Amino acid sequence: MDMQQINEKILAGARINGEEFLALAERADLYQLGFLANSIRKRLHPEPMVTYVIDRNINYTDICISACKFCAFFKAPEDAAGSVLTNEELGRKIEETKALGGTQILLQGGLHPDKPFAFYEEMLRFIKGYDIHIHGFSPPEVCHFAKLSGLPVREVLIRLQQAGLDSIPGGGAEILSDRVRQETAPRKCSADEWIGVMEEAHHLGMRTTATMMFGHIETMVERLEHLQRVRDLQDRTHGFTAFIPWPFQPDNTVLAHLPKTTAMNYLKMLALSRIFLDNVPNIQASWVTQGPKIAQLSLFFGANDFGSTMIEENVVAAAGVGFRLSEQEIRTLVQEAGFTPRQRRMDYSLV
Numbered sequence: 001m002d003m004q005q006i007n008e009k010i011l012a013g014a015r016i017n018g019e020e021f022l023a024l025a026e027r028a029d030l031y032q033l034g035f036l037a038n039s040i041r042k043r044l045h046p047e048p049m050v051t052y053v054i055d056r057n058i059n060y061t062d063i064c065i066s067a068c069k070f071c072a073f074f075k076a077p078e079d080a081a082g083s084v085l086t087n088e089e090l091g092r093k094i095e096e097t098k099a100l101g102g103t104q105i106l107l108q109g110g111l112h113p114d115k116p117f118a119f120y121e122e123m124l125r126f127i128k129g130y131d132i133h134i135h136g137f138s139p140p141e142v143c144h145f146a147k148l149s150g151l152p153v154r155e156v157l158i159r160l161q162q163a164g165l166d167s168i169p170g171g172g173a174e175i176l177s178d179r180v181r182q183e184t185a186p187r188k189c190s191a192d193e194w195i196g197v198m199e200e201a202h203h204l205g206m207r208t209t210a211t212m213m214f215g216h217i218e219t220m221v222e223r224l225e226h227l228q229r230v231r232d233l234q235d236r237t238h239g240f241t242a243f244i245p246w247p248f249q250p251d252n253t254v255l256a257h258l259p260k261t262t263a264m265n266y267l268k269m270l271a272l273s274r275i276f277l278d279n280v281p282n283i284q285a286s287w288v289t290q291g292p293k294i295a296q297l298s299l300f301f302g303a304n305d306f307g308s309t310m311i312e313e314n315v316v317a318a319a320g321v322g323f324r325l326s327e328q329e330i331r332t333l334v335q336e337a338g339f340t341p342r343q344r345r346m347d348y349s350l351v
Helices: 005-009 018-027 030-044 087-100 116-130 139-149 153-163 177-183 190-202 220-237 263-276 291-300 329-337
Strands: 049-053 055-059 106-107 132-138 210-213 240-248 305-308 339-345
Touching: 005 018, 005 190, 018 153, 018 220, 018 291, 030 263, 049 055, 049 329, 055 132, 087 116, 116 132, 116 139, 116 153, 132 339, 139 153, 139 220, 153 263, 177 190, 190 210, 190 220, 210 220, 210 291, 220 263, 240 263, 263 291, 291 329, 305 329
Parallel strands: 049 305, 049 339, 055 106, 106 132, 210 240
Antiparallel strands: none
């Protein structure tokens, strides 16, 4: 395959196919990928602006029956250390978030075996009383609610929406390949089920994000399968606002023997994502896993968004990664990279 032809195709704004993606992944160096991804970023976002959102990641429970091999956060149902947040605790966290200028709550938790579906509806109604955007319940949670309640996914989503759910995060995608999912998280929803939840949500008018956790047991072909699924759904619905690729953090997990993804390989995958996902408008940098300096570099490898201030983050922290940034630190990092920082909402409208 002629790499020059692939380069020219990308620079002309044409879509690449899977074979061309794999050729880039195997043969293009870091600088070439960065140049191509940055050209797409500039075409989609000609203004030198980098957005970010002020929110808090509230994990309402760490009790989970999924027992994913890559998770250091969950507690088994029989573990006395497991907990569920009270309304008082939820309220305090939301008030603190709003006091810091927060516009949304990222609400996610483990797959609790004993809480009825009504529990989650009541939680949403309680949070909505604080007049804040609820970005919550990733597809595995929605599938779990469907199994608990015996309701179809569409009905679950309608009821969650009526209770106050505004949008859905892309968590639980990991790698959208059933071989990988069976090996690492066999109790979690399948790749088709993950896509199915997002498609139903889009049809109901909800905007969502998509993520990819890479750098564990998957192959590059399986990463391509993941990206292809996201791109195909976006062609059908245009419901994804952003894509967030981030590298697996192995410490304190069953997969702790695996090597950590290097900064170079993270930047390559970020660039490849920007190149392939020509129909997803925004790509987020992962400073939570990579730290501030690599996040700055991400802005030249396809990312146009700095993600969240993450007033609170527990899942990545459980794997031993402890980067923290205030809003002012994010703004300074963006400015030092030569861009204008702007606070946004989930739908990428500016605050």
